[in-house]
Amino acid sequence: MRISQTGGLIAAGSKQVALPMLQVGSIPIIERIVITFQQAGIFPIVIVTGANEEDVKYHMASHGVIFLHSEQPDGVELFSCVKQGLRYLCGKCGRVVFAPVNVPMFTPSTLTRLMAEEGDVVTPSCQGRSGHPVVIAETVIPELLAYDGDDGLRGALRALEDRRRWLCVEDEGVLTSIHDPQQMQERLAAHNDSLLRPMLHMRLERESAFCDERLKLLLFLIDDTCNIRRACDAMAISYGKAWDLINRLEREVGYQIVERRQGGHRGGNTRLTEQGAQFLQTYQSFEERVFQFAQKEFQAMFLHKK
Secondary structure, eight states: OOOEEEEEEEEOOOTTTOOTTOEETTEEHHHHHHHHHHHTTOOSEEEEEBTBHHHHHHHHGGGOOEEEEOSSOTTOOHHHHHHHHHHHHBTTEEEEEEEETTOOOOOHHHHHHHHHSOSSEEEEEETTEEOSOEEEEGGGHHHHHHOOOTTHHHHHHHTTGGGEEEEEOOOGGGTOOTTOHHHHHHHHHHHHHHTOOOOOOOOEESSSEEEOHHHHHHHHHHHHHSOHHHHHHHHTOOHHHHHHHHHHHHHHHTSOOEEOOOOGGGTOOOEEOHHHHHHHHHHHHHHHHHHHHHHHHHHHHTGGGO
């Protein structure tokens, strides 16, 4: 079920060292990364939770992201969370952009440059040091999942060195960790400037809105899980609210979007109809075209006048 060219993966890792809700400026670092991903047109965006899981889900539920509960106990290495996210995204997108939650200050323009590079693994390099985020092609995900050698993710990427491409950047945010507060503060103003963007919240309306980003994600997850309760859990939405959204959409479009099958407290086997799958594909394609147009016009009309 490939639905996207590029998906995003944010992993928290150990609850002892990851601080996803750390406030930098007026927003937590997890939100900074999600905004940066969204500016680059990345979908879906997956957060492998661990540290502050309930706070992260509460704060980020309206941002159109997917939550994966960490499979490992406290103290798990980051690579285990990365593997969990890669397993989920494999088959859904051609490439995955991975960022650890503790490195939130890379800019959208750096991310866009990384995504434009060809290669099985694309890594930014600044001042002779490797940084994040890393762009991973779907073709090498099985090799990363199979790796169980030393040094976690670093070791797994070193094993792919002959298939790795380095991109030299001047963006020191690819190296900036939350564990260096002074460096984080020095980068804050520049990073805030980089977040200037047109925020388009596309909706379909008649007398009122009946389809938006949240419903798009719900349909994506139903198509993926074939279970509406699991879909609800993954995006932190209530079961009743999910059905309200679906029922309203079906009334407005005039045909069945979701095939309902009874199956007990876990929601049964719920699938998109053929028309429902086509609606999702068409909506996403339209959204991507609008996004690309808006980005181009914003660059031409605002940023080029500075």
